[in-house]
Amino acid sequence: MTTTAPAPSRLWSPERRWPTTGILLLVTLVAFEVMGVGTAMPTMVRELKGEALYAWPFLANLAASVMATVFSGRLSDRRGPKPAILIGVVLFLAGLVVAGIAENMTVLLAGRVLQGFGVGFLIVAIYVLIALVYPEADRPAVFGALSAAWVVPSMVGPAVAGWATEHLTWRLVFVGIVPLVLIGSVLLVPVLKKLPPHAETPPPRKHLPIAAVAVGLGVAGLSWSLQHRTWWMLVVALLLLAPALRILLPKGTLLARRGLPVTILARGLLAGTFFAVESFIPLTLTVVHGYSPLEAGIPLTLSALGWASASMWASRHPEIERYTLVRFGFLLSATGIAAVTLIAPTWGPAHLTLVFWAVAGAGMGIATSSVGVLMMAASPEADRGFNSAALQISDMLFSATMIGLGGVLVLATAPTAGVVVLNLSMAALAVVGAILTGPRMRATLKA
Known part of the structure; x- marks a missing residue:
């Protein structure tokens, strides 16, 4: 009796080499930003005289990311992943630049919000793109590589961000990765151009925008209330989350x-x-x-x-x-x-x-x-x-x-x-x- 070995993954075949590289590069950079900002944040807020607002760059980013996740999912279902990826790249780049040139906490917060929106749009649209570009037999390999791309920056991100902050400037944590984001985006252009016209019509989902805002504010409020034991905010967060999750999660x-x-x-x-x-x-x-x-x-x-x-x-x-x-x-x-x-x-x-x-x-x-x-x-x-x-x-x-x-x-x-x-x-x-x-x-x- 003979057995047939499984076909090798085609992630790196000529037609998929560049989209695979672009996807993994963008996800790695997003993960680096998530991991590295925490290391640089004490220096940022001290220089911008915003110690009292230390938690807000994290919470604003979290709320924006959750909201954008919902909007990206809906846009990808209605028009395919291309528009959501383009929006995500533009917002993420804008957020990096705005945060990198910030001279006060207000501008830094604006940059972090833009980054959160960009990340939310990008990650969901990349998932949808994977389903369109890679056959089912190759998806375990894609998601395995994607998982590694999320995790590897946790090993080097804090150290790199810490070194840049200590020896150069914390602004490099943001603007330093802009060229790499541009490269990752350019690598996706050919495959995005080749995507077939989007023909599927998603089922109607009522109150989705309201639910998106509610879940974003609810998750951020939940995080804040538990960390600071602000029980009234916990109640508000739960009141926002309960109806929103009924809309945003599968029944x-x-x-x-x-x-x-x-x-x-x-x-x-x-x-x-x-x-x-x-x-x-x-x-x-x-x-x-x-x-x-x-x-x-x-x-x-x-x-x-x-x-x-x-x-x-x-x-x-x-x-x-x-x-x-x-x-x-x-x-x-x-x-x-x-x-x-x-x-x-x-x-x-x-x-x-x-x-x-x-x-x-x-x-x-x-x-x-x-x-x-x-x-x-x-x-x-x-x-x-x-x-x-x-x-x-x-x-x-x-x-x-x-x-x-x-x-x-x-x-x-x-x-x-x-x-x-x-x-x-x-x-x-x-x-x-x-x-x-x-x-x-x-x-x-x-x-």
């Missing part, structure tokens, strides 16, 4: 309904559980174990390496069902999260954080790229934009919520007690995700 998402809804939910659970725990690993290592900031950041770097490596491994095994990989990824992530709980007390094996968090990162790499493949497989052409936007909203919503709740827990108690409760809760939630992604996610392939 049954929060109830883990079979098929597409549980796939969208899985993305949120993966991101929320992982990033909630990761946010407090450096704090635990520095406060409880006396690590330096540099030493405390090493586990996060190794986790990023595990994420990128695992996503590429998953992309090279198309014979494995994607829902199986999602379940396996959830379990790996849960294992790493639970194991990291051991470092919370002073007697914990802090040196093993390197191993524990690399395991969790590998789980994320395997699962997140597979979720993207499953989402696209369940999406008719007329709904690809809407569903891609829903995937991003789920990610941002759960991340903001879980990180905020983690902050409430850790700041309300001694770090050790808060971290133990947070980590065990997130590990349990990841196990729930593994349970949900069995039969329910299998239905995605038939959707």
Whole structure:
């Protein structure tokens, strides 16, 4: 009996070499901006005399990104990804330039809002473009590479941004990547010109613009209220989010309904559980174990390496069902999260954080790229934009919520007690995700 080896990926074939390079370059630059700005922000606000507004550049960017995600999804469903990509590139470039020349906090905030709109338009439209350019057999490889492109900047972005800020100027964090964004955009021009006329008509969706604004303000308000324990704002944020999510997420998402809804939910659970725990690993290592900031950041770097490596491994095994990989990824992530709980007390094996968090990162790499493949497989052409936007909203919503709740827990108690409760809760939630992604996610392939 003979077996046929799977056909090699055509990501780098002559007709797809440049769009693949352009997509990965743009996503890498977006990720670099997300990771690098945090390192440079203290210097920015000090120079612009905006210390009292420190959180606002992050919140304004988050709100704009969430809103643009919705608008990009709708535009991509109605007219294809080309207009949304062009709008995204123009807004992102404008935001980089405006922030880079800012002489006061008002201008910096305007730049961050423009960047957020640009990122929101770009990411969703790129997902839709992938569905049009790459056949289904190649999508695991595309999403694996896309996952790595998001993660690799987390290893070098903060260091590069920190070096530029310390030795040159923080403005390079913005304007320094403008030429590369232009190159990535130019590489996409040929494939955008060749896209066939968009013929699908998306189903009508009432109140979408209002819901987009509500969810953007709601996610930003939720993040602020949990970080600052502003309970009245939490109530306002929830009142904004509740009706908006009914419009912007597939029906049954929060109830883990079979098929597409549980796939969208899985993305949120993966991101929320992982990033909630990761946010407090450096704090635990520095406060409880006396690590330096540099030493405390090493586990996060190794986790990023595990994420990128695992996503590429998953992309090279198309014979494995994607829902199986999602379940396996959830379990790996849960294992790493639970194991990291051991470092919370002073007697914990802090040196093993390197191993524990690399395991969790590998789980994320395997699962997140597979979720993207499953989402696209369940999406008719007329709904690809809407569903891609829903995937991003789920990610941002759960991340903001879980990180905020983690902050409430850790700041309300001694770090050790808060971290133990947070980590065990997130590990349990990841196990729930593994349970949900069995039969329910299998239905995605038939959707």
